[in-house]
Structures are given as structure tokens and as C-alpha cells.
Amino acid sequence: MLSSHEIFMQRAVSLAKKGTRLAYPNPCVGAVIVCDGKIIGEGYTSAYGGSHAEVNAINSVADESLLSKATLYVTLEPCAHYGKTPPCANLIEAKNIPKIYIGCVDTFAAVAGKGIEILLKAGREVHVGILEEECIDLHKRFFTYHNKKRPYVLIKWAETQDGFIDKEREINSLEEAKPTWISNELSKQRVHQIRAIEHAILVGTNTALKDNPTLTTRSYGGVSPVRILIDKNLRVPKTYHLYNGEVRTIIFTEQEASNEAVQFAKIDFSKNILPQIMEVLYQEKIQSVLVEGGKQLLDSFIEQDLWDEAFVFVGNDKFEKGVKAPVLEVKPNETYALGTNTVKHYTKEI
Ligand SMILES: NC(=O)C1=CN([C@@H]2O[C@H](COP(=O)(O)OP(=O)(O)OC[C@H]3O[C@@H](n4cnc5c(N)ncnc54)[C@H](OP(=O)(O)O)[C@@H]3O)[C@@H](O)[C@H]2O)C=CC1
Ligand SMILES: Nc1c(N[C@@H]2O[C@H](COP(=O)(O)O)[C@@H](O)[C@H]2O)[nH]c(=O)[nH]c1=O
Numbered sequence: 001m002l003s004s005h006e007i008f009m010q011r012a013v014s015l016a017k018k019g020t021r022l023a024y025p026n027p028c029v030g031a032v033i034v035c036d037g038k039i040i041g042e043g044y045t046s047a048y049g050g051s052h053a054e055v056n057a058i059n060s061v062a063d064e065s066l067l068s069k070a071t072l073y074v075t076l077e078p079c080a081h082y083g084k085t086p087p088c089a090n091l092i093e094a095k096n097i098p099k100i101y102i103g104c105v106d107t108f109a110a111v112a113g114k115g116i117e118i119l120l121k122a123g124r125e126v127h128v129g130i131l132e133e134e135c136i137d138l139h140k141r142f143f144t145y146h147n148k149k150r151p152y153v154l155i156k157w158a159e160t161q162d163g164f165i166d167k168e169r170e171i172n173s174l175e176e177a178k179p180t181w182i183s184n185e186l187s188k189q190r191v192h193q194i195r196a197i198e199h200a201i202l203v204g205t206n207t208a209l210k211d212n213p214t215l216t217t218r219s220y221g222g223v224s225p226v227r228i229l230i231d232k233n234l235r236v237p238k239t240y241h242l243y244n245g246e247v248r249t250i251i252f253t254e255q256e257a258s259n260e261a262v263q264f265a266k267i268d269f270s271k272n273i274l275p276q277i278m279e280v281l282y283q284e285k286i287q288s289v290l291v292e293g294g295k296q297l298l299d300s301f302i303e304q305d306l307w308d309e310a311f312v313f314v315g316n317d318k319f320e321k322g323v324k325a326p327v328l329e330v331k332p333n334e335t336y337a338l339g340t341n342t343v344k345h346y347t348k349e350i
């Protein structure tokens with residue numbers, strides 16, 4: 001059974017999940033203020049440049065005098081640095097909040113224990129590590145980005161019962177360029193929900209040529225991720241969806257090119273391209289990337305052990321031949337049904 005501290009922290013985690021996508025490149029933090037066992041204030045990080053969770057929670061309290069006997073629950077260590085806003089640790093001190101429960105320490109160098117230090121120096125009671133696993137999971141993109149200097153990488157594909165991601169097929173016209181659907185409508189919505197959380201989405205050249213993907217969140221809503229395409233020789237026609245200007249799109253190529261609908265990033269294809277792509281995404285402050293295929297691209301991420309989380313959607317069909325699905329040599333952490341489909345979810349410790 002959860003303790004009351006864990007229940008309030010769980011509420012802070014749920015609040016944080018509401019704002020993940022808009023807070024980028026900030027972590028979306030959740031905060032709850034409790035007095036006499038009742039929640040008197042709540043908040044989560046505003047869209048980038050806006051106020052932090054602690055500020056929003058404090059501002060939401062109707063009777064400020066209660067703060068001096070209240071407890072603050074916050075998913076991430078309060079900040080101690082002047083970024084776009086002043087430090088939250090100083091605000092908590094100024095508002096005389098006596099008890100602070102923190103989900104996890106912020107490993108970002110500008111904070112890293114300094115927020116806790118300010119609160120302890122001010123004589124506050126500080127507890128760290130409440131629902132720590134959930135809080136680290138919540139902030140995994142932000143931690144990976146700062147600690148590994150690359151975005152958090154998720155790989156995802158849909159495969160048939162007999163392990164194929166497509167049939168054998170040739171594309172002879174624009175009309176023929178569309179995905180072979182393996183997963184069902186519920187899975188599609190789940191994929192769009194995942195897309196709505198992640199910062200960017202990446203596909204390989206053959207996937208773009210055969211599927212003419214849109215890569216948006218249209219079945220779920222929310223912000224669509226930045227679209228990323230690998231296209232060494234610019235083989236994907238400008239009539240394809242990726243050039244429609246609907247969503248910010250970056251194309252990795254070795255060609256000199258310009259186009260008002262997309263952004264080109266030149267890399268050296270004679271070398272391993274994945275570290276180069278990671279470096280550009282890092283410079284672009286992109287904190288997570290969902291790799292949606294195809295086979296060759298997914299295999300290169302798997303071979304280089306460059307993934308943090310994976311989703312495999314298993315449909316009901318058997319193709320008997322076609323494009324073979326990638327293989328993960330580890331067991332899924334969870335498996336669940338989405339209607340008649342099965343989802344295998346793999347996570348790694350960050
Ligand atoms: N069921 C599903 O979930 C999915 C199915 N698919 C299917 O998969 C198929 C496409 O897969 P596949 O043919 O493997 O192609 P990919 O989409 O992986 O694209 C491969 C091409 O992209 C470039 N590329 C990819 N990775 C690298 C790398 N690491 N280094 C350098 N260049 C790279 C190369 O282009 P170049 O040769 O120009 O250098 C390469 O030929 C399609 O049939 C598609 O429908 C795709 C996505 C998901
Ligand atoms: N075929 C297949 C998938 N294919 C992936 O989805 C992309 C198409 O995206 P969109 O154009 O936005 O619908 C496609 O290029 C490929 O990366 N995904 C799945 O969840 N299930 C499926 O059965």
C-alpha cells in the first residue's frame with residue numbers, strides 16, 4: 001500500500017505528465033502543496049520559458065498564510081540557478097514552506113544537489129527519493145539528454161505473427177506509396193499518443209519512399225514531433241508528405257540543398273551516421289527521438305546498442321515472406337493487449 005507521501009507524489013507525477021511535450025527542453029515537473037492532509041495547491045511546468053511547477057503550485061494556493069505549515073511534494077529537486085526564471089529553491093525558502101518531499105535529485109550540473117542544499121541551509125525538513133523510480137522515469141528524457149549528451153532513444157515497429165514488418169512490394173506511383181498496416185486502430189492511437197510525448201521522430205530513406213509517411217499525431221491530438229529523415233542522395237520526392245511543411249522537418253543528407261519547407265543537415269555518410277545525427281539533435285536541444293523504422297535503420301540502432309526503450313506491436317496476420325522484423329535479444333518488461341494486438345514494451349535502466 002502507498003504511504004500518504006507516495007500518494008501526494010503520485011499526484012505530482014500525474015500533473016507533470018500533462019505538460020511534458022510543451023515544457024521541452026525543460027523537464028516537466030509536477031508539484032503539490034498539502035496542508036493538514038488536504039491538497040491546497042498544485043502545478044506543473046508551463047510551456048518553455050514560462051514558470052516552473054513550484055511557482056505555479058505556490059501561486060495556486062488561495063490562502064498564502066497556510067504555506068508556513070504546509071508540505072511541498074515535487075517530482076524533481078527544485079532548481080537553484082537563474083535560467084529563464086529565478087531559482088525555485090529560493091522561492092520555497094522565501095515562502096517559509098517547512099517540509100519538502102523530493103522525488104529525485106536533479107543530475108543537471110546547474111542544479112545537482114544545490115537546490116537541496118539551499119533548503120537544508122534554510123533549516124527546512126527535506127526528504128529525497130519518494131516514488132523515486134517513477135520520478136526518474138518521468139524525467140528520463142531530460143536526464144539522458146544532459147548526462148549522455150544525446151536524446152533519449154525509443155525504437156518502435158509493428159510486426160506480424162511470423163515476424164515481418166512489410167510484404168515484398170515495389171512502389172511504382174505516388175498512390176502506391178503507403179504503409180502496409182499490420183497493427184490495428186487502437187495500436188495506431190497508442191502510437192500517436194507516444195508520438196505526442198516525444199520530441200522527434202526518425203525514419204530511413206526506404207521507409208519514406210515506400211510508405212510516404214505523415215508521422216503526425218492526428219489520431220490522438222497534441223503536438224506532432226519534429227520529423228527527421230535520413231536521405232543521403234535526396235531520393236525522396238518533394239511531392240511526399242515529409243515536404244508538406246505541416247511540421248518542422250530535418251533531413252540528414254550529404255547533398256547541398258535548400259527548400260523552404262524543410263531544414264537540411266549535412267553529415268558524412270562515409271562514417272557512422274548515428275553519432276552524427278545524435279550530435280545534431282543534441283545541438284537542436286531535442287530531448288527524445290522515436291525511431292519508427294525501417295528494418296535497416298532500426299537494426300543499426302540495435303547493433304550499436306543506441307536505444308533506451310522499445311515498443312513492438314504484434315498484429316494478427318502472417319505474411320510468410322517479406323521484410324524481416326528486427327530482433328531484440330532481451331525480454332520485454334511488460335506485455336499487454338490492445339484489442340487483438342499485443343504490445344511488447346522494453347525499458348532499460350537509465
Ligand atoms: N511495420 C513497421 O512498423 C514498419 C515497416 N516499415 C517497412 O520497412 C521497409 C523499409 O525498411 P528498409 O528497407 O530496411 O529501409 P530503411 O527505412 O531502414 O531505409 C534504409 C535506407 O536508409 C538509409 N539508412 C538507413 N539507416 C542507415 C544507416 N545506419 N547508415 C546509413 N544509411 C542508412 C540508407 O539509404 P541510402 O541507400 O540512400 O544510403 C538505406 O538504404 C518498408 O517496406 C517499410 O514499409 C518501415 C517502418 C516501420
Ligand atoms: N505499418 C505500420 C507502421 N508503420 C510506421 O508508421 C509510419 C506511417 O506513419 P503515418 O503516415 O503517420 O501513419 C510508417 O512509415 C512506418 O514508420 N506503424 C505501426 O504502428 N503499425 C503498422 O502496421
Ligand SMILES: [Zn+2]
Pocket residue numbers: 052053054078079086087088089
Ligand atoms: Zn525551478
